[in-house]
Amino acid sequence: MTEDTKETTNIFGLRAIIEAIESGSTLNKIYLQKELRGSLFYELNQLIKEKGITTSLVPIEKLNRLSKNGNHQGAVAQISPVEFYDLEELIEKTLESNKVPLFLLLDQLSDVRNFGAIIRTAECTGVNGIIIQKDGSAPVNAETIKTSAGAAFKIPICKVDHIKDALYILQAAEIKTVAATEKTEDVLYDINLNQPIAIVMGSEQRGINPSILKMVDYKAKLPILGDIASLNVSVACGAFLYETIRQRISITKK
Structure with missing residues (x-):
């Protein structure tokens, strides 16, 4: 690459x-x-x-x-200003590193600024790779790279024909999948994130595709205390990633 x-x-x-x-x-x-x-x-x-x-x-x-x-x-x-990684090769390399894998799947996220912000947060939180769908996803272009503060050059990005393909590959490698969705009663803080994990974030308009939700291992939501029913996807993604880091740091310190 x-x-x-x-x-x-x-x-x-x-x-x-x-x-x-x-x-x-x-x-x-x-x-x-x-x-x-x-x-x-x-x-x-x-x-x-x-x-x-x-x-x-x-x-x-x-x-x-x-x-x-x-x-x-x-x-x-x-x-594209960056080359893309092969997902299976990246998973294999990550598993060989003996670190607890952390991947991020974006189900047809379309806004380049959100994409860039997510790439930046993912790089800061040690995400091993970001997975996007070839069709219907925000491109990695100059605006994406600017918003990511250059992080797009530092974190592996994989393109797949369909997010379902990536889910099958991740689950075959015993990496659990966690969907960020309001369509659940389970709160993020009750999910064990100190295991091989891939977090799935949905698009700005419709969230995660229902067919994807049927495939994931866990569904989790963030508590909303105000009147507005949802968070911006890049903000929600940051909350999910930093809760993952918090749990892993807490376990390490014990």
Whole structure:
């Protein structure tokens, strides 16, 4: 895994994007002009399907802005400023370190500022890796990195086809999964977090997908004493991570 400290770069033109994919570059997203046709577009579209790259159909005006009115040929791609880790390799490496694993799964979190804030807190609390879904998740772009205070370059980030895939892999490695959700009577402070743990946080709008909630080992909520029913996801994530650290420090001191 190599690090790249440049900000997110936009590349444009069908052939340039095809070559970027074939060279192994990590693309955050590809913007395609609506109703695009032609042999090069067909070739690019096949690669997009093979690699599972997130795409968005947009009007030509947006492509003009992204390419600064360059000859984009109906396609602009964002190259990620970081490379992503393989989840199974990261889990294996973490287990070999003899430290109690702590992972973080983000179920289609979409706001880049929340994402950046969570990355920063995760790095500060010793999280071994952050797992996101390829489709529907906030990108690792320049704004994410700025909000993370550079922590995005210091903590492993994994992309999976679906959060369910990651849950299966983690549970097979005997890592317990804890979902942050209001749909439970169990309070976070009653959960044993001094064991191999992966915390699952949901999206800003809908929380954790119901199908994911059915798979986790524990569900936990934070007590809310005020009138507002929920916390910002990055704040809630910080509370979950620091409670994990508090429990582990308490056990160590005994």
